[in-house]
Amino acid sequence: MAQTIIAAANVVPSMECVTAPCPKCATSMVLAFIVPHPMNTRMEKYTYLCAKCNQTRSYALPAKNSTDPKHSHQIDEVRASDDEKDACKFTARRDFRIAELVIDPLFKKGWLNQSVVKEFAEAKRIDEVLFAITRLAGMPTGAIERLIMRFWSSPVGTLLKEINFNLATIDAIYCARPSNGGLLADDLKETKLEFMKLTRPAAERIMRFYKTQQLSTRQGDV
Template sequence: MPLAHALLLPGLEDIVRQGDPCRCADAVRRIAELFIAGAENFHPDHVNLFDGVFATLVPQAGTEVRGELSERLASLGNAPPGLLRSLAQDEEISVAGPLLRRSLLIDDAILLDIARDRGQSHLLAIAQRPIVSAPLSEVIVVRGNGEVVRRLAGNAGAKFSTVGYSGLVRRAGLDDLLAVTIGQREDLPAPVLKDLLSVTVDVVRRRLFETAKPIAKIAINRAMGELASTSRSVTVARDFTAAQRLVVTLHNDGGLTEAALLGFAKAYRYEETVAALSAMSGVRIATLDQLLMGERQDPILILGKSVGIQWATVRALIGLRFGPGRAPSAPDIEEARLNFQRLAPTTALRVLNFWRLREPGA
């Protein structure tokens, strides 16, 4: 070890050589005190000196000591960069958490790597940062669970790209609390608000309106008016008569199975697919036709989860909407797969029952 390193603490070289965890922990604490006391006045070469010493000692220190060090460094503006990277990437959230939540010295490249590789506790910590960039938000929206995404949506310092907002709205179609949280953002663009309202049920729309500020209520009323106008537009009429007869015959013969549904979807037989889904779910054909031909994929995920079909069949149903020779993007499919995996059957059934209750004559 260079002499300059040894001067930081008498006997440091001997401590490192012996590798005694208790002595290493004590050394880390004492050197941390020394660094923090002079951090504001240290030049880069001084910081690098401490960085090298910490790189030798910290891996031998226990989780408690690493967590203490992380907590103390989180608010510093002049901390050893190598040490910060090491602690922020630590598998223990008690170590990584303080830096992920508060340190402004952790750059986006490191945060993106952590967001892609670590678990939900690390994502939750990143979602609480004072500023979350749009690229980072995109990763969190795709990988995060409900708690993580709701925390991100409620963070005024989080930025969202068009892709990020689109992902948020898709998630909101399956999460009422998330929908309300998104609707309360002051930076919500008007097109996103309209998309959000289009995927939420009436009770959520009412709650959004009730909790909104006066200027936001005007925007909600305007968006609802546009949605009502859109719903009255002329749609292409389809004849499901022959498809219904075929599905009834299949049902009577015991052939109305997931395999049959998959076959219809893969062959792009739209009418037969919708008729089969209607028989399996108890939702009327007219309602399903409107849901499947909309811009959102959430109704397909809800239908699939509520009737108990596998992802491969849901994937084929998504492809059915695009038609032969066209396909959704790989990121969109992966996001849909993750959302389908996260969707609870009880939530799907609740939405399905809502669709049934809204049908004429129900």
């Protein structure tokens, strides 16, 4: 039995494993959850639960899409879109206090969805659109404002895929921006192509990495 436990303690599960031997009692632990690694976008933290010992054990394993250069590139693009130096060039900051009064009651009651955002976009109420996306995506208003109000690129498609918007809503948001004047340009076409190629699980994974990295950065600044 002692040899079994020693052997179990030295076993590191692969990312395909849904069970792993408990290092304490050698019972098979069940995979409880997977979260992004806080410091390495190519890794994920797998946490297993041993029901017998009532303990958990975590392992850092390669992310399932870490070998996909396309996804790695998209993660880097999303990060770059909110780069501190780039953000300094974006001087237009909006006052979202009125939009917050409109959007937050809808969000808290579970009424904030794609159709509501599309209606605000068609009415050219861009502040409400931006604040709604902020709430649905769980991101800071400044990051959403920079993504939506500037020239569009892959990160916009990734963001809107994550919150499960469709192409009609994307068109409406694009045309709602005052700087756009209702015209469809090449950046919208490229964003929609990226949007259509990307699966929602992949978009969720990319944005999860981004948000975890941002959280780690903010905590490090405290």
